[in-house]
Amino acid sequence: MHTGLESPKGIWWKPAHKAEKLWVIIAFVWCMVLFAMMPLWHVRGAQNPSGIRAKVDPEAFLARTQEFIRTYQVGTDGGLPVVAPPPGSHVYMMAMQFSWTPVLRLQAGAEYTLHLSALDVNHGFSLFPMNINFQIVPGYDYGLTVTPTEAGEFKVICNEFCGIGHHLMLGKIEVVDGPVTQGGGS
Amino acid sequence: MNWDFRTCPYTGLKVDKNADALMKVNAVVATVALLIGGLSAIGVLLTRWQAIHLFDAAWFYRLLTIHGMNMLIFFILFFEMAILYFASAVLLNSRVAAPKAGWVGFGLMLLGTILIEWMMFAGRADVLFTSYVPLRADPNFYLGVIFFAVGALTVVIQFFATLVIAKREKTYEGSVPLVTFGAATAAIIAVITLGHGAAVYIPTYLWSLGLMEMDAQIYRLVWWGLGHSSQQINVAAMVSVWYLLGAFTVGAVVINEKISRTAFVLYVLFISMASAHHLLVDPGMGPAWKVWNTSYAMYLAVLASMIHGFTVPAGIEVGQRLRGMTKGTFEWFRRAPWGDPGFSSLILSIIIFGFLGGITGVTFGTEQINIIAHNTLRIPGHFHATVVGGTALAFMGLTYYVIPLVFRKKVAFFPLAKMQPYIFAIGMTIFSIAMTFVGTFGVPRRHWDITFANSPFDLQFAPAVDLLLGVMGIGGLIAALGGGIYILITVWSVFLGTPMEGESA
Numbered sequence: 001m002h003t004g005l006e007s008p009k010g011i012w013w014k015p016a017h018k019a020e021k022l023w024v025i026i027a028f029v030w031c032m033v034l035f036a037m038m039p040l041w042h043v044r045g046a047q048n049p050s051g052i053r054a055k056v057d058p059e060a061f062l063a064r065t066q067e068f069i070r071t072y073q074v075g076t077d078g079g080l081p082v083v084a085p086p087p088g089s090h091v092y093m094m095a096m097q098f099s100w101t102p103v104l105r106l107q108a109g110a111e112y113t114l115h116l117s118a119l120d121v122n123h124g125f126s127l128f129p130m131n132i133n134f135q136i137v138p139g140y141d142y143g144l145t146v147t148p149t150e151a152g153e154f155k156v157i158c159n160e161f162c163g164i165g166h167h168l169m170l171g172k173i174e175v176v177d178g179p180v181t182q183g184g185g186s
Numbered sequence: 187m188n189w190d191f192r193t194c195p196y197t198g199l200k201v202d203k204n205a206d207a208l209m210k211v212n213a214v215v216a217t218v219a220l221l222i223g224g225l226s227a228i229g230v231l232l233t234r235w236q237a238i239h240l241f242d243a244a245w246f247y248r249l250l251t252i253h254g255m256n257m258l259i260f261f262i263l264f265f266e267m268a269i270l271y272f273a274s275a276v277l278l279n280s281r282v283a284a285p286k287a288g289w290v291g292f293g294l295m296l297l298g299t300i301l302i303e304w305m306m307f308a309g310r311a312d313v314l315f316t317s318y319v320p321l322r323a324d325p326n327f328y329l330g331v332i333f334f335a336v337g338a339l340t341v342v343i344q345f346f347a348t349l350v351i352a353k354r355e356k357t358y359e360g361s362v363p364l365v366t367f368g369a370a371t372a373a374i375i376a377v378i379t380l381g382h383g384a385a386v387y388i389p390t391y392l393w394s395l396g397l398m399e400m401d402a403q404i405y406r407l408v409w410w411g412l413g414h415s416s417q418q419i420n421v422a423a424m425v426s427v428w429y430l431l432g433a434f435t436v437g438a439v440v441i442n443e444k445i446s447r448t449a450f451v452l453y454v455l456f457i458s459m460a461s462a463h464h465l466l467v468d469p470g471m472g473p474a475w476k477v478w479n480t481s482y483a484m485y486l487a488v489l490a491s492m493i494h495g496f497t498v499p500a501g502i503e504v505g506q507r508l509r510g511m512t513k514g515t516f517e518w519f520r521r522a523p524w525g526d527p528g529f530s531s532l533i534l535s536i537i538i539f540g541f542l543g544g545i546t547g548v549t550f551g552t553e554q555i556n557i558i559a560h561n562t563l564r565i566p567g568h569f570h571a572t573v574v575g576g577t578a579l580a581f582m583g584l585t586y587y588v589i590p591l592v593f594r595k596k597v598a599f600f601p602l603a604k605m606q607p608y609i610f611a612i613g614m615t616i617f618s619i620a621m622t623f624v625g626t627f628g629v630p631r632r633h634w635d636i637t638f639a640n641s642p643f644d645l646q647f648a649p650a651v652d653l654l655l656g657v658m659g660i661g662g663l664i665a666a667l668g669g670g671i672y673i674l675i676t677v678w679s680v681f682l683g684t685p686m687e688g689e690s691a
Contacts, residue, residue, distance in 0.1 A: 001439040001504065003438060004433050009359055014444060020441060027493065048557075122321070124560075126630060130628075131626070132558065135560065159561040160318075161247065162321070166247075166634070167634040167636075170641035
């Protein structure tokens with residue numbers, strides 16, 4: 001027997017003690033269980049970070065978002081436009097230093113495709129109080145299929161450092177029961 | 187060239203004076219970096235502790251950048267450079283292959299460090315540790331990183347060259363010791379890491395000068411090849427230090443060379459893929475890519491850590507039993523040298539790294555859990571358990587042997603040194619657990635003001651968040667106390683301490 005500081009002489013490729021062998025087998029089996037769980041969760045789980053992913057020019061994304069706001073705007077809130085798109089539509093939210101635009105009003109139980117992208121630097125989409133997080137990268141359109149399950153007011157925290165005003169960056173998503181109202185706003 | 191050796195009176199090892207000097211300068215700079223990183227840690231901590239909220243936003247983000255760079259890059263890597271000299275030249279009784287190259291490497295690393303520190307303190311690089319483009323820092327910041335990486339690569343090449351000449355000059359018999367083998371895997375991972383560093387920071391430097399375009403997603407992909415792989419250098423180096431401390435403190439044996447070495451090889455083969463788990467909720471990659479890479483190609487790198495988590499304590503037990511502690515099942519454990527800071531650091535490091543850091547890390551590395559953990563305080567909660575409670579604590583334990591063996595000074599304030607690992611470990615454990623729990627409420631990391639005082643909307647976290655941030659603050663202060671004691675002991679011992687007997691001052 002020697003320590004890890006001494007050179008082993010001769011052949012050191014020797015059979016392991018049975019306790020050590022047993023531990024390696026247990027650990028290996030456990031690793032395989034973990035590995036199997038990864039795709040299983042992806043297929044069986046209801047909440048995945050996958051979605052439609054595409055490269056997008058920030059200018060093009062800005063134009064799409066502006067068009068989206070023009071079409072469905074119903075009011076303003078906190079200095080930002082409030083937009084109430086119909087169920088099943090493509091919904092846009094853009095991140096830039098230091099705001100999320102626009103405020104969304106969605107209908108509980110309806111499915112939307114939520115497009116997220118950044119115009120300047122990396123941002124982080126963190127839905128409060130659900131705690132669901134996505135990385136928002138400039139130049140990439142993250143199109144997530146979402147179905148709001150309950151009505152209420154949700155906030156979007158920026159959780160990727162994006163500059164000196166990072167901590168001011170807070171967006172809003174309202175989810176209402178029944179059809180979203182056209183006009184009015186809050 | 188004239189080779190000058192001294193013989194260590196405690197281990198009988200022949201030590202090249204160049205290796206001696208290079209280990210010393212690297213250790214000293216590492217400690218200075220630890221001090222800067224530690225002071226900025228206190229600033230960050232007392233700002234995030236919402237009840238105190240000490241610094242303004244600009245200085246908070248600046249101190250966070252300074253903390254990250256000093257701890258994760260400067261402290262750890264300078265210390266690891268010293269370990270590489272020890273594991274090659276000293277353990278193999280060899281000369282250092284090219285001492286001048288060693289000094290050039292050290293000089294480049296130091297130059298890079300000074301340039302980066304200057305940029306950070308001057309407020310010209312408030313981009314945090316990750317410096318994600320297109321967030322922009324002064325070009326000199328990126329240049330500093332390049333200098334540092336080239337310097338580190340020089341030292342790593344020196345390590346391999348020393349292994350070659352030791353073999354050629356037959357300074358040892360048989361195979362290299364396990365600790366050297368482990369350090370070699372750390373060095374191989376370092377080459378992979380520094381390759382990624384060059385691949386990302388050279389274009390970024392050119393980008394900062396306006397000479398080329400950068401894709402933000404490609405940056406993240408390649409950057410994490412640097413950012414995460416550098417933590418895998420730490421893992422391999424830390425496990426080597428576990429075997430080293432086991433041998434120093436209780437004469438722990440290697441129960442099976444084949445198993446331990448194979449486990450190290452698994453690190454080299456699979457651990458680089460781990461960087462993919464930083465991109466689990468990114469738009470640029472598909473699910474198949476994410477699932478394959480984040481499972482570390484079937485978790486085989488996790489398997490490696492699970493194996494070391496068995497063989498290191500088993501080696502300690504067998505070592506203790508060989509020294510006559512054979513009564514009952516636990517005499518070897520009860521009568522272990524709990525007052526030896528090297529030994530207590532070793533055990534605490536294994537426990538914190540494995541149970542707090544490892545388990546949180548492996549779970550956060552799955553798609554569905556990552557979606558609720560990404561960029562929340564759960565992430566720093568995890569890596570303070572791995573890299574601080576694990577790696578830094580193991581390195582602290584090693585320092586209590588570096589002081590007498592390399593600096594040939596007595597450890598000053600020994601009664602304090604006995605307590606230091608416990609204070610640091612308890613503080614770091616409280617800090618990590620509280621931080622992880624705060625993160626489960628969705629509290630973001632890297633955030634100056636979670637009350638959102640001047641935002642367009644209101645947001646209030648659950649009241650438990652304030653309580654847990656307070657607990658985190660207290661844990662952090664206890665850890666900072668432990669870190670402060672460590673710095674006091676090392677600086678005092680090295681510069682003002684009494685020489686070991688039989689040594690001239």
